[in-house]
Structure formats: C-alpha cells, structure tokens
Amino acid sequence: MAKPSKKKVFGLLAEYETPREIFAACEKVRDAGYQKWDSYTPFPVHNLDKAMGLKPSMLGWLVFVCGISGASGGMLLQWWTSTIEYPIIIAAKPYFSYQAFVPVTFELGILLASFAAVFGMLAFNRLPQWYHSCFNSERFARVTDDKFFICIESTDPKYSLEKTRTLLEGTGAAHIEEVED
Amino acid sequence: MAAFDELDPLTGRKVLVENNLTFHEVTETVAAPIEIPSGRWWAFFLASLMLLGLLLVSLGWLFWEGVGIWGLNNPVDWGWAIVNFVFWVGIGHAGTLISAVLFLFRQKWRTSINRAAEAMTIFAVICALLFPTVHAGRPWVLYWSLPLPNQMGMWPNFRSPLLWDVFAVSTYFTVSLMFWYVGLIPDLATMRDRAKTKARKIAYGIFSLGWRGSTRHWQHYEKAYLILAGLATPLVLSVHTIVSFDFAVSQLPGWHTTIFPPYFVAGAIFSGFGMVLTLMIPLRSWFKLENFITLKHLENMAKIILVTGTMVGYAYAMEFFIAWYSGNPYESFAFANRAFGDYWWAYLTMVSCNVISPQLFWFKAIRRSPLALFIISIFVNIGMWFERFVITVTSLHHDFLPSSWDYYSPTLWDVTTLLGSFGLFFTLFCLFCRYLPIIAIAEVKSVMPQADPHYDPKGDHHG
Numbered sequence: 001m002a003k004p005s006k007k008k009v010f011g012l013l014a015e016y017e018t019p020r021e022i023f024a025a026c027e028k029v030r031d032a033g034y035q036k037w038d039s040y041t042p043f044p045v046h047n048l049d050k051a052m053g054l055k056p057s058m059l060g061w062l063v064f065v066c067g068i069s070g071a072s073g074g075m076l077l078q079w080w081t082s083t084i085e086y087p088i089i090i091a092a093k094p095y096f097s098y099q100a101f102v103p104v105t106f107e108l109g110i111l112l113a114s115f116a117a118v119f120g121m122l123a124f125n126r127l128p129q130w131y132h133s134c135f136n137s138e139r140f141a142r143v144t145d146d147k148f149f150i151c152i153e154s155t156d157p158k159y160s161l162e163k164t165r166t167l168l169e170g171t172g173a174a175h176i177e178e179v180e181d
Numbered sequence: 182m183a184a185f186d187e188l189d190p191l192t193g194r195k196v197l198v199e200n201n202l203t204f205h206e207v208t209e210t211v212a213a214p215i216e217i218p219s220g221r222w223w224a225f226f227l228a229s230l231m232l233l234g235l236l237l238v239s240l241g242w243l244f245w246e247g248v249g250i251w252g253l254n255n256p257v258d259w260g261w262a263i264v265n266f267v268f269w270v271g272i273g274h275a276g277t278l279i280s281a282v283l284f285l286f287r288q289k290w291r292t293s294i295n296r297a298a299e300a301m302t303i304f305a306v307i308c309a310l311l312f313p314t315v316h317a318g319r320p321w322v323l324y325w326s327l328p329l330p331n332q333m334g335m336w337p338n339f340r341s342p343l344l345w346d347v348f349a350v351s352t353y354f355t356v357s358l359m360f361w362y363v364g365l366i367p368d369l370a371t372m373r374d375r376a377k378t379k380a381r382k383i384a385y386g387i388f389s390l391g392w393r394g395s396t397r398h399w400q401h402y403e404k405a406y407l408i409l410a411g412l413a414t415p416l417v418l419s420v421h422t423i424v425s426f427d428f429a430v431s432q433l434p435g436w437h438t439t440i441f442p443p444y445f446v447a448g449a450i451f452s453g454f455g456m457v458l459t460l461m462i463p464l465r466s467w468f469k470l471e472n473f474i475t476l477k478h479l480e481n482m483a484k485i486i487l488v489t490g491t492m493v494g495y496a497y498a499m500e501f502f503i504a505w506y507s508g509n510p511y512e513s514f515a516f517a518n519r520a521f522g523d524y525w526w527a528y529l530t531m532v533s534c535n536v537i538s539p540q541l542f543w544f545k546a547i548r549r550s551p552l553a554l555f556i557i558s559i560f561v562n563i564g565m566w567f568e569r570f571v572i573t574v575t576s577l578h579h580d581f582l583p584s585s586w587d588y589y590s591p592t593l594w595d596v597t598t599l600l601g602s603f604g605l606f607f608t609l610f611c612l613f614c615r616y617l618p619i620i621a622i623a624e625v626k627s628v629m630p631q632a633d634p635h636y637d638p639k640g641d642h643h644g
Binding site: 057082132 | 204205334335338339352355359367371374386387390391392394396397398400401402403404405412413415416423426623624626627633634637
C-alpha cells in the first residue's frame with residue numbers, strides 16, 4: 001500500500017518557555033472559545049485549570065462514596081460473622097461488640113477510599129494511555145522537563161489552520177508545529 | 182556551607198531550591214545520577230545483598246527447625262520478633278508524616294525529601310510485615326488471619342488487637358505504596374522522555390502509564406494527591422495506635438496503659454525522622470543534592486526530632502508518675518523493675534539515646550551540622566529499638582508469678598534475623614536509589630519561585 005498522501009492532523013502544538021507565558025496564553029485560548037484543547041506542563045501550574053476554564057474535579061465524591069461503602073461493608077462483615085454466621089462468646093462480650101469493631105471498620109473505609117482516589121483518578125484521566133498524538137512531536141519530550149505546551153485539536157469546531165495559528169502566534173509561542181494523529 | 186539562608190524574592194521566606202537552578206538543571210541534577218552506575222552504589226548494594234543472604238539463611242533454618250531457635254522462653258514468649266516489628270513499623274511513620282501530614286500543613290520544604298522518605302516507609306513496612314509472618318510459626322497458613330470463607334466455617338476474632346494489626350498494617354502498606362506510586366508517575370514520565378536505552382524507555386514507559394503532563398490530568402491528579410494525603414494522615418495515626426493496642430489491650434502491668442497510643446505515635450515519628458536523617462545525609466552528598474536537601478531541611482528535621490524526642494521523654498516520665506500515683510503494687514513493681522531491675526542497662530540506653538541525645542538539638546550549630554545530625558540519628562535509631570525491647574521484655578520477664586520469672590537473652594539467630602532485615606531494607610533502598618528519582622522532580626519544580634505564574638524575571642517582584 002502506498003503511503004497516504006495526506007497525513008491526518010491531530011492539532012497545532014505551541015511551545016512556551018515559562019509558566020507566566022502559558023498562563024496568559026491559556027486565558028487567550030479560553031476566551032477565543034475553543035473547547036477541544038489542552039495544555040501540558042512539567043508540573044501543576046497553580047490555577048492553570050482556571051485559566052483554561054475547566055470545572056473542578058469530581059473525584060472527591062467518588063472517594064466519599066467508596067469510603068463510606070468500605071466502612072459500612074467492614075462493619076457489616078463483622079456484625080454478620082459474629083452474630084449470624086458463627087456466633088461465639090468471646091471474653092464475655094456481647095456478640096455485636098461494635099466498640100471492638102471500630103479499627104477494622106476504619107481501616108476498610110480508608111482502604112476503599114484510597115483505591116477510589118487512585119483508580120478513580122486514573123479512570124477520569126483515561127490512563128494508562130501509552131499512545132498520544134502529542135508524543136509524535138520531538139519537542140514534546142521536553143514537557144516532562146522544562147517546556148510548556150498548548151495543543152488545540154483539529155476536531156474543535158472553531159479550528160482552522162490559519163486562524164488558530166494566528167491566535168497561537170499572538171500568545172507569544174516560542175514554536176508552533178502541526179502534530180500528526 | 183551557607184552562613185545565611187537564601188530568601189525567596191516573592192515571599193521573603195527561605196528558598197527551597199538553592200543557587201537559583203533552572204527547571205532543566207533540576208531535572209538533570211536528580212535524573213543524571215540514576216542513569217550512570219557508580220562504584221559506590223555497587224559496594225553498598227553487594228554489602229546489602231550479603232546481609233539479605235544472612236536473612237534468608239536465618240529464615241531457612243527457622244522454617245526447618247521452628248521458633249525454638251530463638252531465645253524465647255516462658256514467660257518471655259514475645260521477643261525480638263515483636264521488638265523488630267514495632268521498630269520497623271515505627272520507622273515507616275516518618276515517611277507518611279512527611280508525605281501526608283506536612284503536605285496538609287502546606288510545608289513546602291517536604292517536597293525534596295518526601296520521595297525517599299516514602300520509599301523508606303514502604304521498605305520498612307515490608308521488613309515489619311516479615312516478623313509477625315515468621316513469628317506466627319506457620320507462615321503458610323497466614324491467610325487464616327483474613328476473613329475468608331473456609332471449610333471450617335470459622336472467622337477471625339475481630340475483637341483481637343492482633344487482628345486489627347493485620348488490617349491496619351496491610352492497609353498502611355497498600356495505601357503508602359499507592360501514594361508513592363501516584364507521586365512517581367510524572368517523574369517516571371520524565372525518566373521515560375530522557376531514556377537513552379531501549380530497556381529504560383520500555384520500563385519507564387510502561388510504569389509512567391503514558392503520562393503527558395496534561396492540565397486536565399493534573400487537575401484530577403492533584404485532587405487525588407490531596408485526598409490520599411488526607412486519608413493517609415488518620416491512617417498513620419491509627420496504625421501505630423493499633424500497634425500499641427497489641428500491648429495496651431492486654432492486662433499486663435507495664436503494657437496496660439492508656440498513654441500508649443500517643444506515646445507510640447510520637448516515638449514512631451521520632452524514630453522515623455532518625456532513619457530519614459541516617460539515609461538522607463549520606464545521600465545528599467553522594468548524589469550532590471545539597472541544593473535541594475539544604476541545611477535548612479536538615480535543621481527542620483532536627484527540630485521535629487527534638488519535639489518528638491521530648492514528647493517521648495515526657496511519656497516515660499508520665500508512665501512512672503502514674504505507676505506511683507495509681508497506688509497499684511503490680512504497676513509500681515513493673516516500672517521499678519523496668520528502670521532498676523535486670524534490664525537496667527537497656528533502660529539506660531533507651532533514655533540516653535531517646536531523651537538526652539536529642540536535647541543537643543537546642544543548639545543551632547548542632548542542628549546545622551550534617552555530621553552531628555548523622556551521629557545523633559544513629560543514637561535515635563538505637564534508642565528506639567531499645568525502647569521496644571524494654572517495653573516488651575521487662576514487662577514479660579517478671580510477670581505476676583515469681584515462680585515463672587526468667588531472664589531472656591537473644592540467640593545468635595535472633596541477631597542474624599535482625600541484621601538480615603537491615604539487609605532487606607538496604608537492598609530495596611539501593612535498588613530504589615539506582616532506578617527511581619530520589620527527589621520528586623515535578624513537585625520540587627512546583628515550589629520554585631519561577632513556577633508561580635506571576636513570577637516575572639524582569640519585573641520588580643511586587644507579585
């Protein structure tokens with residue numbers, strides 16, 4: 001099969017040198033009304049999510065629900081095993097000695113909440129995702145070192161090669177390139 | 182050695198990364214040493230491996246012959262295994278304190294020490310878990326401690342502190358491991374993007390999960406990190422509280438005291454910071470990390486050791502006060518016997534190392550001298566091991582019935598097992614230093630002045 005004559009474009013990748021520059025650039029891209037775009041930084045730049053106009057993460061709710069389930073599941077397990085499944089008198093205590101069941105309840109609550117925090121975070125971020133179009137750019141390897149990037153994706157309704165490039169040039173990007181999908 | 186600490190132009194506080202490094206220089210300084218094998222690393226690794234071999238031999242003989250090879254007797258049927266267990270669990274606690282509690286308190290200086298301290302936590306908890314496992318005598322049926330349906334229709338005793346321990350320590354290990362790994366993901370991506378060899382590209386590539394520093398990702402990531410810190414904080418307090426319940430819930434004079442939970446937690450943080458200093462002081466000079474782990478960092482840790490050491494000293498004093506004030510003859514005897522009985526030498530070692538030696542940290546010159554800190558940190562490690570020995574053995578060896586009193590001494594196999602556990606710990610720590618960034622690169626960058634979106638190198642810093 002011959003090589004496809006026209007490569008598919010993922011988007012326009014603009015590179016910046018400092019957090020200050022990318023912060024201002026994100027505000028401009030946000031105000032221009034783009035939806036399908038993202039910024040990439042070596043470390044979390046403070047408030048950059050607000051500069052991009054992102055909604056706050058909902059992870060906390062997931063963790064809360066899982067933590068409560070873990071704790072109540074732990075208490076239920078101990079109640080069921082010691083009163084219904086195998087009731088046995090230990091140290092002349094009532095079958096349901098809930099005071100003694102607190103540690104296991106607590107630990108299981110923490111355990112499930114932590115699982116929710118970690119795996120919920122990965123699921124919300126759709127990770128692991130070992131391939132991403134941005135990795136096609138050689139310059140993008142510096143994103144985990146000291147460079148800052150904005151990528152406006154070609155699937156965005158407002159995307160046009162000319163206008164988007166002009167917008168990104170206006171934000172003071174150090175370098176702009178097209179990345180393949 | 183800097184006489185004065187460099188100050189941040191925006192906040193007026195001590196800069197966390199000295200000598201005005203750029204982001205790229207930060208990456209280079211941390212990542213370059215783990216890409217080049219060094220002769221010194223091999224020397225330490227092989228020495229650790231030899232100790233690990235000693236552990237394997239000791240465990241092999243133990244499984245063949247049984248726990249009779251240890252110095253346990255009646256009434257001291259809990260010897261070095263429990264002492265070593267509590268010692269190692271306690272060491273782990275400083276890592277969680279640094280990674281979680283200091284994070285919640287926005288102590289940004291923690292960023293340069295949290296990675297290695299968390300690694301220390303995980304390896305220490307692995308060593309800790311080893312001891313109850315082998316002490317149980319039949320490690321192959323250890324799953325009996327889990328609430329699994331079985332043909333006998335039996336369940337674990339949920340009223341037993343030893344079972345609480347199973348849940349607490351295994352949860353602690355799992356959560357610490359996840360917290361550590363979440364912190365590692367962006368740095369593994371850094372290692373992936375710098376990797377020159379195929380093997381490194383693939384290995385770091387797999388474990389970095391395709392991280393690309395997206396702000397949409399950072400948002401959930403930072404939330405997850407904050408939540409994990411919030412969960413790990415009560416968890417770490419609960420773990421050593423529950424470890425102390427192993428003693429406090431029993432009816433033995435010398436163990437049955439309500440002061441144990443806070444006293445154990447303070448002692449755990451104390452011993453853990455001792456171990457952090459023991460590990461970090463050589464590491465910072467060998468890996469040339471003085472710009473990250475500055476004298477101010479060491480000084481801060483010395484202050485924590487001073488505070489917790491003094492709290493431990495207070496607890497020792499309060500135990501004696503209560504023993505006298507309660508008017509309980511058994512309690513009074515247990516404590517008089519602890520300080521002046523057969524094991525007076527162990528008690529003296531404990532008090533000198535844990536209460537007296539950290540008091541030197543009132544002097545700023547000592548707090549800022551790496552050599553002095555290193556020496557005192559060794560004393561802290563020794564003292565805290567002896568604390569657990571004193572609590573365990575002095576309370577057991579003279580119990581209620583004078584006819585059953587006995588003197589406990591360890592055998593050679595007790596000693597080799599303890600030394601071997603250090604081998605396990607240092608082998609794991611050497612591997613960590615060889616293959617993973619020992620400083621959280623992304624986190625350190627985020628606390629540098631130029632990481633602030635308001636930072637303007639040409640501006641007049643009015644922020």
